[in-house]
Amino acid sequence: MNIIVNNLSYVLSDGTSIFNDISFSIAPKSKCAFVGANGCGKSSLMNILSGSITPAKGEIFLGDKPYMVPQHYGQFNLMTVAEVLDIKNKLDALHSIISGNTSENNFDTLGDDWNIEDRLRNALDKWGLVHISYDSQMNNLSGGEKTRVFLAGIAMHNPHIIFMDEPTNHLDEDSRNALYEFIDTFNGTMLIASHDVTLLNRFSSIYELSEKGMRLFHMHFNEYQTAIEEENRSISNHECFLKKELRKEKAIAREVAERQQRLNSRGQRHSEKKGLARISIGNLKSQAENATAKLTGIHKKKIELLSESIYETSAMIHGINRMAIDFSSPNIHVGKKLVEAQGINFAYQGKCNLWTKDIDFVIHSGDRIRVSGKNGSGKSTLMKIIIGNIAPASGVIYHSDNLKYVYLDQEYSLIDNNITVSEQIQKFNRHSLPEHELNIRLSRFLFTKTSWEKPCSVLSGGEKMRLSLCCLMVSDNTPDIIIADEPTNNLDLYNVKVLTNMLNSYSGTLIVISHDISFVNQLSLSDNIILC
Numbered sequence: 001m002n003i004i005v006n007n008l009s010y011v012l013s014d015g016t017s018i019f020n021d022i023s024f025s026i027a028p029k030s031k032c033a034f035v036g037a038n039g040c041g042k043s044s045l046m047n048i049l050s051g052s053i054t055p056a057k058g059e060i061f062l063g064d065k066p067y068m069v070p071q072h073y074g075q076f077n078l079m080t081v082a083e084v085l086d087i088k089n090k091l092d093a094l095h096s097i098i099s100g101n102t103s104e105n106n107f108d109t110l111g112d113d114w115n116i117e118d119r120l121r122n123a124l125d126k127w128g129l130v131h132i133s134y135d136s137q138m139n140n141l142s143g144g145e146k147t148r149v150f151l152a153g154i155a156m157h158n159p160h161i162i163f164m165d166e167p168t169n170h171l172d173e174d175s176r177n178a179l180y181e182f183i184d185t186f187n188g189t190m191l192i193a194s195h196d197v198t199l200l201n202r203f204s205s206i207y208e209l210s211e212k213g214m215r216l217f218h219m220h221f222n223e224y225q226t227a228i229e230e231e232n233r234s235i236s237n238h239e240c241f242l243k244k245e246l247r248k249e250k251a252i253a254r255e256v257a258e259r260q261q262r263l264n265s266r267g268q269r270h271s272e273k274k275g276l277a278r279i280s281i282g283n284l285k286s287q288a289e290n291a292t293a294k295l296t297g298i299h300k301k302k303i304e305l306l307s308e309s310i311y312e313t314s315a316m317i318h319g320i321n322r323m324a325i326d327f328s329s330p331n332i333h334v335g336k337k338l339v340e341a342q343g344i345n346f347a348y349q350g351k352c353n354l355w356t357k358d359i360d361f362v363i364h365s366g367d368r369i370r371v372s373g374k375n376g377s378g379k380s381t382l383m384k385i386i387i388g389n390i391a392p393a394s395g396v397i398y399h400s401d402n403l404k405y406v407y408l409d410q411e412y413s414l415i416d417n418n419i420t421v422s423e424q425i426q427k428f429n430r431h432s433l434p435e436h437e438l439n440i441r442l443s444r445f446l447f448t449k450t451s452w453e454k455p456c457s458v459l460s461g462g463e464k465m466r467l468s469l470c471c472l473m474v475s476d477n478t479p480d481i482i483i484a485d486e487p488t489n490n491l492d493l494y495n496v497k498v499l500t501n502m503l504n505s506y507s508g509t510l511i512v513i514s515h516d517i518s519f520v521n522q523l524s525l526s527d528n529i530i531l532c
Helices: 042-050 088-098 104-110 116-126 143-157 173-185 221-274 278-316 379-386 421-427 435-444 461-475 493-505 517-521
Strands: 003-011 017-026 031-035 057-062 067-069 161-165 189-193 205-210 213-217 337-345 359-364 368-372 394-399 405-409 481-485 509-513 527-530
Touching (some): 003 042, 042 057, 042 067, 116 143, 337 379, 368 379, 421 435, 421 461
Parallel strands (some): 067 161, 368 527
Antiparallel strands (some): 003 057, 337 359
């Protein structure tokens, strides 16, 4: 089933324009991906296409009713699985008939779907939800379980068009692989928004959404990245050329002004020697000044045009190429023992041990470690034990003295949502840097002047991540350990790259929890703690 979008615009209730007059089409049975920076409107566009929200203007044609796997689930928390999957009426009708209520309305509602309970059970089991039934409450499920409920719903509706918004955010590795396999075998039209590179490379068309509109690239994601890098190189080269021309034009302008000033002075002296009348000298001076002003105006205009071109060209280059990240090394020697665990395990009150086997490991300065395991295997719990927030139920954990760490989680809890961006950076100003120095550092992390007084609560995931890194730079207090706990879940591809560059520049101990294989593979992690 094809999709046609004409001149679509979306505006928030406060008047903020998200996108304007975008048009595109998707052929039947195409598999396409939306990419773009956080805030560009990918999720809004998905919700408009699925009918959840209304655009400001524009036309949409869908060949069939789409099925949507959303990114956020808060609105479903008070619903059951059956209600979320829109099958409650059928199940109620089936149960009423079985109980003896053979009203015509029940038969009309159920139709021929007599095996709906069996179909639901099979669908849930396929996605590893054997413990979940039609009457399970959504608010009792984890993020990964909620995603898999919606994925199970596909089999219940057999749609020809599927939309998915960041479907791998909460999935562990096994569930991601199951999703990849489903996508590869699906024989309909599919549109996704994601930062998961492994997922994106399964799609042959990339739609890039930005403030400039929508661009289509008929290629896989890796090829798209190469094309964008080449485009940025070309733009960067043009920017260098413009800057060179600007320097030349400024030099010419100075030279012309100085030469004209010398000529004017020489002419005035010559006129005075010839004894010309004062009024004639004044006229000649006025003519010379007009000529100088005209020449100056010409060069000033050229300089203004070149400066404007440089600004516009620079804005076209991705911000990641303008960011400056410079971590100093931790003040401890490589190989020093930081943490040692001997036979540790953990148990929540009234429950059995979290791990089937007790855990032993040693973490040294400079180690780069991945902690892996299925959802619910206790990865975040282990991190809390490592940094000393909680104690193990059994075994011994050793920490070196004065251990400094930074915990980067997917919510970026390092950031205080009750203060502004400027106040947040001031909290980490250990060396009492003057305000203009702090502002320079904010600018280095792509926070413009208009954002300095923004409340941190309104920042996107990517902005919070960049502000966290900026705080670390300002504090100049490099941690011994950085723990990154699913840090890419709320980031777009651009900010994932920013984070990847930062972590690769860090020479201290790095511990990473992530199901994003592409992200993990770029970090040169040499050790693995596997939880089961």
